[in-house]
Amino acid sequence: MEHNRKELELVSVTKRYGTTVAVNKISHHFQPSGYACLLGPSGCGKSSTLRMIAGHESVTDGAILLGGTDISHLAPAQRGTAMMFQNYALFPHLSVAENVAFSLKMKGEDKAQRLSKAGEMLELVDLSALGDRLPDQLSGGQQQRVALARALITRPDVLLLDEPLSALDPFLRVRMRGELRKLQRELGISFVHVTHGQDEALALADEIVVMNNAVIEQAGPARDVFNAPKTAFVAQFIGSHNVVSLAQGRFAIRADAVQLTPADKGTLQGDITAVEYQGTHVSVHARIARDQEVMALIPDTIFFANPHNPGDLIGLHWDANDQHKLTA
Numbered sequence: 631m632e633h634n635r636k637e638l639e640l641v642s643v644t645k646r647y648g649t650t651v652a653v654n655k656i657s658h659h660f661q662p663s664g665y666a667c668l669l670g671p672s673g674c675g676k677s678s679t680l681r682m683i684a685g686h687e688s689v690t691d692g693a694i695l696l697g698g699t700d701i702s703h704l705a706p707a708q709r710g711t712a713m714m715f716q717n718y719a720l721f722p723h724l725s726v727a728e729n730v731a732f733s734l735k736m737k738g739e740d741k742a743q744r745l746s747k748a749g750e751m752l753e754l755v756d757l758s759a760l761g762d763r764l765p766d767q768l769s770g771g772q773q774q775r776v777a778l779a780r781a782l783i784t785r786p787d788v789l790l791l792d793e794p795l796s797a798l799d800p801f802l803r804v805r806m807r808g809e810l811r812k813l814q815r816e817l818g819i820s821f822v823h824v825t826h827g828q829d830e831a832l833a834l835a836d837e838i839v840v841m842n843n844a845v846i847e848q849a850g851p852a853r854d855v856f857n858a859p860k861t862a863f864v865a866q867f868i869g870s871h872n873v874v875s876l877a878q879g880r881f882a883i884r885a886d887a888v889q890l891t892p893a894d895k896g897t898l899q900g901d902i903t904a905v906e907y908q909g910t911h912v913s914v915h916a917r918i919a920r921d922q923e924v925m926a927l928i929p930d931t932i933f934f935a936n937p938h939n940p941g942d943l944i945g946l947h948w949d950a951n952d953q954h955k956l957t958a
């Protein structure tokens with residue numbers, strides 16, 4: 631498949647359902663040929679955003695551009711986007727190959743051509759041997775690959791995926807996310823993937839777009855968002871961070887950036903409230919001034935060289951570089 635670098639852009643996009651504002655004037659330029667994850671809690675507006683990009687939901691206000699062209703009012707099949715649904719939405723009475731070829735049938739392509747293209751797509755997702763089966767004769771992971779092949783057969787510029795891994799068991803989820811990432815690299819098209827799982831977003835995304843309450847809280851490369859969350863919401867949602875109020879303001883500090891010291895040597899002092907062994911690390915919770923709790927993730931060998939218990943008074947230290955000022 632040819633590499634396609636059309637850029638997807640949201641320009642002040644709003645979605646209202648009656649009086650509910652599901653998406654509130656969001657603007658974002660997606661990286662061309664990138665893997666983007668829209669991440670946020672239930673109800674934040676991520677599915678509405680994806681459905682508007684796909685054309686399955688109308689835009690109340692604003693515009694969606696693909697390669698500089700306004701696609702906001704085009705029918706889904708005319709946009710250059712394709713959507714893979716959470717439940718795969720396969721036709722139970724059609725064979726795997728016919729499911730994959732379905733959209734070409736709608737376009738009026740003849741049977742030989744449809745099935746030849748379906749064969750190519752099945753090869754792409756490693757299902758060549760199963761084209762004659764019915765969907766219910768496949769495993770969950772195989773059904774998902776059929777749904778992917780079906781979406782990709784239209785050769786979209788952008789593939790939209792709505793919680794594509796949530797129907798799979800945890801083991802398969804990790805395997806399939808590796809396959810999605812590999813496929814995106816091979817195809818070189820943009821993927822926009824909706825998830826409420828921060829692990830999934832970190833594992834997959836070049837770019838994470840964190841949504842909350844109908845707006846984008848923060849967007850950027852996955853490592854930037856993880857290292858330097860800009861708001862308390864992002865720090866807490868992405869996890870493994872402390873949000874601490876100090877004299878100079880409110881900060882996010884990664885739990886693995888916090889070191890334990892003797893009580894008289896730390897930047898701050900705290901009483902240990904809990905110690906939890908986690909295999910590679912030990913998580914140590916300590917209560918500091920203003921009744922705030924700080925978590926330190928200490929590598930297990932370092933912790934056990936000098937172990938501590940709940941009730942101990944300790945010092946806490948982190949580098950100034952690891953302290954990120956929060957804007958909200």
Ligand SMILES: Nc1ncnc2c1ncn2[C@@H]1O[C@H](COP(=O)(O)OP(=O)(O)OP(=O)(O)O)[C@@H](O)[C@H]1O
Pocket residue numbers: 647650651652670671672673674675676677678679826
């Ligand atoms: N068809 C609809 N009619 C009315 N309100 C809707 C409709 N679809 C979504 N909403 C509301 O819009 C808001 C955003 O919903 P949306 O489905 O986009 O969020 P989400 O982040 O994808 O949530 P989830 O992860 O639970 O799917 C919610 O308050 C939801 O109740």
